[in-house]
Amino acid sequence: MARSGAAASLFGILPLALLALSGCAGRVPVVDTPVPPGTPAVELVDTPFFPQEAYQCGPAALATVLGAAGQGVTPTELADKVFLPGRAGSLQLELVAATRGYGRVPYPIEPRLDALLAELQGGRPVLVLQNLGLDTYPVWHYAVVVGFDPGEETVILRSGTQRREVLPVGRFVATWQGAEFWGLVTLTPGELPARPDRSRYLEAVAAMEEVGQTAAALAGYRVALERWPDDAIALLGYGNASYRLGRLDAAREVYARLVQRYPRHAVGHNNLAQALADQADYDGALAAVATALSLSDGDPELRQAVRQTEQEILQRRARAHPRHHSSSRRRRARRSNSALSCASRASE
């Protein structure tokens, strides 16, 4: 009897203690940016919900945002991709990587409350990391923000075993601040976030390209060029993704556009040379690579890469017109070596 009484009073005090932990103790709740006046109420009620099993808030939260982005996947399937048994949890970067594996572009939002609210207004739930413990004794937790009520000053989350957790804005921000305001949206390729930051977005798309999600990257660069038509990275990326997908005409055209807009872009000239050589325009290719060489003076690494392009073009021209080049046989003998060293650089 006495024991159950003790348990009852323990559970009676739990909510209070929880409140003290997440709100008051340890740090001052500071709202980084006030809620923009006139922010309307929003709740993305169609966002799926996956009640979290032991230690699995990462897979559950990721399944929630992927589901909202039209990619149905269960937390169990995701657990094999993101769960770290030795940490009894999941790392942010692994959630990012797993998102790419499902063909969605992981975009870390600006670390500000108004950026999070803007995504909600745009219809996208936001996966957040929270610190529910203390700075010195952190308790990391993933949840998904699905709504905001300006009248009540609350945010609504899918969190743990709660389908609809309602937290006062101040308390939510305190837990979110403990995790440096980390928030992630999962974009369908070709979709821009609500308030796209140019370098953040292009970095997210370039990462898709780097890990081999070339078609998704192409869609991302395309929409970036609609928004920022003169951006050098978007132009180069669009050209490279097109090239890797075998769309040589598109690649050549966009490289040409890049070097026309930025005449001193050595990488642009180099890649234009490559695309021209692939289309058997060796004179055009050699002219472009000469420009690239002249622009890469102060950069030994770049210069070496351009030199290799030049060698490659010369070899190909020799192969295409063997009679004009007496040394072609010797070059051919070296071909396997140079192909190997080129290949080891190509996927950088």
Place this chain on the structure above:
Amino acid sequence: MYKLMFKRMIAAWMILNLLGLGLVPAAQAALIGTQASLSMEQREGRLDRIQSLVLRQEVQREMVTLGVDPGAVQGRLAALTDEELQTLEGQLASLPAGGDSVLAVIGVVFLVLLILELVGVTNIFKKP
């Protein structure tokens, strides 16, 4: 001299294949990648292919140590960029890992209650 270089190349080629990266067709050989171009501009976080492989193996090892199924590790690492791998290396044990909040929070609460109890501020564990 040449023999040694040849052996090294074969070794590099085998590592590439083992890691499932394979050889990029020679037709694409001279293209400079977008990420590579970005990192050339930034002058940091730049890795050559071998450094990248070593880094990947290191993170792979750390993950297996933390209980990840060795057969699943490569797939998990495949979608990480070199820059992200550099962030992870040596930090897998300390980076925030979101886990089960409920049990952990109850654990913290219990500790706090216990301390409060021990120093005599509260009296919840004793019933009259």
